[in-house]
Amino acid sequence: MNEAPPRRGDEQFAGQVNSMFDRISGVYDRMNRVMTAGLDRTWRARAAERSRLQPGQSALDLCCGTGDVALVLAERVGPEGKVVGADFSRPMLDLAAVKPIPAGAAEVDFQWADALDLPFEDESFDAVTIAFGARNLADLDRGLEEMTRVLVPGGSLVILEITQPQRQPLKGFFGLWFDRVVPLLGKVAGDPSAYEYLPESVRSFPDAPVLGSRMDAAGLKHVRWTLMAGGIIALHSAVK
Numbered sequence: 001m002n003e004a005p006p007r008r009g010d011e012q013f014a015g016q017v018n019s020m021f022d023r024i025s026g027v028y029d030r031m032n033r034v035m036t037a038g039l040d041r042t043w044r045a046r047a048a049e050r051s052r053l054q055p056g057q058s059a060l061d062l063c064c065g066t067g068d069v070a071l072v073l074a075e076r077v078g079p080e081g082k083v084v085g086a087d088f089s090r091p092m093l094d095l096a097a098v099k100p101i102p103a104g105a106a107e108v109d110f111q112w113a114d115a116l117d118l119p120f121e122d123e124s125f126d127a128v129t130i131a132f133g134a135r136n137l138a139d140l141d142r143g144l145e146e147m148t149r150v151l152v153p154g155g156s157l158v159i160l161e162i163t164q165p166q167r168q169p170l171k172g173f174f175g176l177w178f179d180r181v182v183p184l185l186g187k188v189a190g191d192p193s194a195y196e197y198l199p200e201s202v203r204s205f206p207d208a209p210v211l212g213s214r215m216d217a218a219g220l221k222h223v224r225w226t227l228m229a230g231g232i233i234a235l236h237s238a239v240k
């Protein structure tokens with residue numbers, strides 16, 4: 001399998017991203033655990049906390065992939081709550097749908113949707129989360145507009161993303177890890193192009209302050225962010 005990596009700016013970018021995630025769905029969870037040494041679970045839990053969701057509320061986990069954030073949200077809102085996990089890769093959704101729902105959690109409705117044209121009414125959710133998805137959107141501002149539209153007034157938007165560390169020594173580590181180690185792991189996993197795309201997609205994504213200003217421009221309030229893992233992970237949140 002040796003497809004070319006998705007190229008931002010290419011007319012076919014969204015389709016290339018879509019087929020890349022279809023292809024890597026089977027190795028996706030394992031690669032995440034290996035690449036992050038299991039820390040991804042902690043970052044997802046922090047994102048769920050930042051949503052400020054309460055029992056009985058509703059949440060949309062956008063670009064839900066294999067469903068790990070949606071399942072944490074389901075525990076937060078409890079059996080009376082509602083969680084929708086939405087993604088445009090059917091194989092990722094199929095893997096999400098067979099994961100066990102934790103005891104005392106809400107059921108999760110995993111459904112196909114394009115983040116740039118959401119099939120939900122205005123003001124449908126108390127919180128929207130997107131983990132490691134924003135970087136893959138063909139049009140970030142359109143995505144932010146859609147996420148904001150489906151939030152209730154006062155609802156929270158939470159964005160978890162990889163970001164480029166600005167300071168040494170993590171800056172050097174980022175180069176080594178993403179440019180050397182991750183592509184090698186991609187070869188072992190059988191899809192080198194997907195794991196060449198990963199560092200490229202991080203480099204072409206806005207840094208934390210710029211993403212914050214794009215959230216401001218989408219009309220969101222109280223935009224703030226926290227850098228984690230020495231500045232490699234950014235957790236943004238805002239209120240509609």
Ligand SMILES: C[S@@+](CC[C@H](N)C(=O)[O-])C[C@H]1O[C@@H](n2cnc3c(N)ncnc32)[C@H](O)[C@@H]1O
Nearest residue numbers: 021063064065087088089114115131132133136
């Ligand atoms: C890196 S994965 C993240 C999955 C999951 N949120 C996680 O934390 O592991 C990115 C996901 O975004 C989805 N995606 C990218 N662009 C999308 C779009 N326009 N609409 C819906 N899903 C999209 C991909 O199919 C993929 O499952």
